[in-house]
Amino acid sequence: MSTSEEKTMKRNMLHRLVAMAAAGTMLMSVAACGSSSDDNAATSNSSDTSLISVNNSEPQNGLIPSDTNEMGGGKVIRYLFEGLVSFDAKGRQHLEVAESITPNEDATKYTIKLKKGWKFTNGEAVTAHSFADTWSFAANVKNAQKTSSRFSTIKGYDELQDPNVDPKATLSGLSTPDDYTLVVELNKPDSVFPTKLAHQSMFPLPSVAFKDIKKFGQAPIGNGPYKFKSWSHDKNIIIVPNKDYKGSRKVSNNGIEYRVYTNEDSAYSDVLSGNLDVMDQIPQSAVKTFRQDSSVIAYSQAGSSFQSFVIPERLEHFGNDEEGQLRRQAISMAINRDQIVKKVYNNTKTPATDFTSPLVPEYVKKLEKNGDNLKYNASKAKELWKKANAIKPWSGNFRIAYNADGGHKEWVDAVCNQIKNTLDIDAAGEPYATFSDVRNQVTNRTIKTAFRAGWMLDYPSAEDYLNPLYASSSADGHGSNDGDYKSAEFDKLLNAALAQTDVKKRTEDFTKAQEVLAKDLPVIPLWNDNVAAASATNVKNVSFDYTNLPTYNTITK
Structure with a gap:
């Protein structure tokens, strides 16, 4: 066909993808805060019984969307703010502040029209400038935002990574022709961009936030279904309905109390006694009994949370070389995931077969290339370890750090025992008192x-696992690539996938990128957490979205 015909077809296909998303038919029905998941729990707190009380952990930082990549803060931020789009519990996309999102023919430019009438809870109008200013602030290296790499595909991002950049410098790829039009120019094609707009880093901030961002994070002003009321550190955060909210997430309760727990069993005891309304993750001590316990309402369904452990390349014996690759593969093959899921977790997890989850359409049940590296094979593990020893003899020990307040001891001990018994090395867990302790390190x-490491889905696309966790642009503190993995081969395949407007071809490229990960193993995939939650018996309308978390706004009692 002619070049003009091909361009027209590509443009029409991309328009259809965006239209499908807006109509709520994009992707598949799945149940968002991509962040390092913290499943810790905690101390009982008595409070206003008219609120819906839910378990949480103390946020690592202030409640700033672009500086939050863990669940303690993410659970709250998702309900204080609203972005251009959102996804409901069934994975359907809704236009929120956005009125329309129009791509050009090759997915390198998007024109976003905003709805009028949206306001922050201080009365300030939400405009195109709100988004442009927030995104530039988040991308600028001087502001040290933990999710800055989310903006790496927007023109001007690389310039904002210069250590000498002006703190007020902005993304050159953003323009605002008028108060309600935002034009976004990308430095490479990204057909998933309309989906990525649901990520919390893309939420708008009011102008007052930039005057003192740390102060703002302690009492945020948002535009979401709830507004901030109070934060008693290490005790609770309370949010109440925002009567001026104009989006799709209607509120059915009087507010949410996020209670900070430092022990999962304490939280579950509160659910059993009716002192806590909802717990989003059952403690290890109750996984075999919670479904039959008449004192609670149990919830169990497929989930999206991806659990793994990271082996940084800076560790001795695990560099980006042949020895390091052999040792990673040996350790992965030494782990009997099926056995741990069955004996430790009573099948409330699903053994990992790739680097995503069954709740995204690009999920792969078996990677054709290198997929065997994710399967238990003790004899092969010993063989690979021996080959690595021939390159450089093993010395020292192997440790997996974890937060002791999150119910991880059982699986860490099980994994380390399998590694120890198979490879005949000193392997053990290394506990840290709290989630914040280990995350800060x-x-x-x-x-x-x-x-x-744990990751919960922000939006139903494999991109949300692959880009923030493994892209070179997400390393060195710019994203959630905590092991600082860098692979030109992986980056090339990931970018090829993002440039594809054809869903089938995009999935094929994502799979090829995953096969590189299965060879290099920057993380050792373990399992996907299923929803395994409970509520008090007087609680109603509890449903779970693709993040494994309850839709807090629908809960009643």
Whole structure:
């Protein structure tokens, strides 16, 4: 066909993809905060019984969307703010602040029209400038935002990574022809961009936020279905309905109390006694009994949370070389995931077969190339370890760091025992008291061992696992690539997938990219967490979305 015909077909296909998303038929029905998951729990707190009480952990930072990549803060932020689009519990996309999202023919430019009438809870109008200013702030290296790499495909991002850049410098790829039009120019094609707009880093901030961002994070002003009321550190965060909210997520309760727990069993005891309304993750001690316990309402369904442990390349014996690759593959093959899921978790997890989850359309049940590296094979593991020893004899020990307040000891001990018994090395867990303790070490790159990692889906696309966790642009503190993995081969395949407007071809490229990961193993995939939750018996209308979390706005009692 002619070049003009081909361009027309590509443009029409991309328009159809965006239209499908807006109509709520994009992707598949699945049940968002892509972040390092913290499943810790905690101390009982008495409070206003008219609120829906839910378990949480103390946020690592202030409640700033672009500086939050963990669940303690993410659970709250998702309900204080609203972005251009959102996804409901069935994976259907809704236009929120956006009125329309129009791509050009090759997915390198998007024109976004905004709805009028949206306001922040301080009365300030939400405009195109709100988004442009927030995105530039988040992308600018001087502001040290943890999710800055989410903006790496927008023109001007690389310039904002210069250590000498002006703190007020902006993304050159953003323009605002008028108050309600945002034009986004990308530095490479990205057909998934309309889906990525649901990520919390893309939420708008009011102008007051930039005057003192740390102060703002302690009492945020948003445009979401709820508004901030109070934060008693290490105790609770309370949010109440925002009567001026204009989006699709209607509120059915008087507010949410996020209670901070430091022990999962304490939280579950509160659910059993009716002192906590909803717990989103059952503790290890109750996984075999919670479904039959008449004192609670149990919830169980397929989930999207991806669990693994990271082996940084900076560790001795695990560099980006032949020895490191052999040892990673040997360790992965030494782990009997099926056995741990059955005996430790009573089948409330699903053994990982790729680097995503069954809730995204690009999920792969078996990677054709290198997929065997994710399967238990003790004899092969010993063989690979022996080959690595021939390159350089093993020395020292192998440790997996984890937060002791999150119910990880059982699986860490099981994994380390399997590694120890198969490879005949000293392998054990290394506990840290709290989630914040271990995350701060990971963030600062001061941790000297392997460490557990969890990721929960922000939007139903494989891109949300692959880009923030493994792209080179997400390394070195710019995203959630905590092991600082860098692979030109992986980046090339990932970019090829993002440039594809054809869903089938995009999936094929995502799969090829995953096969590179299965060879290099920057993380050792373990399993996907299924929803395994409970509520008090007087609680109603509890449903779970693709993040494995309840839709808090629908819960009643």
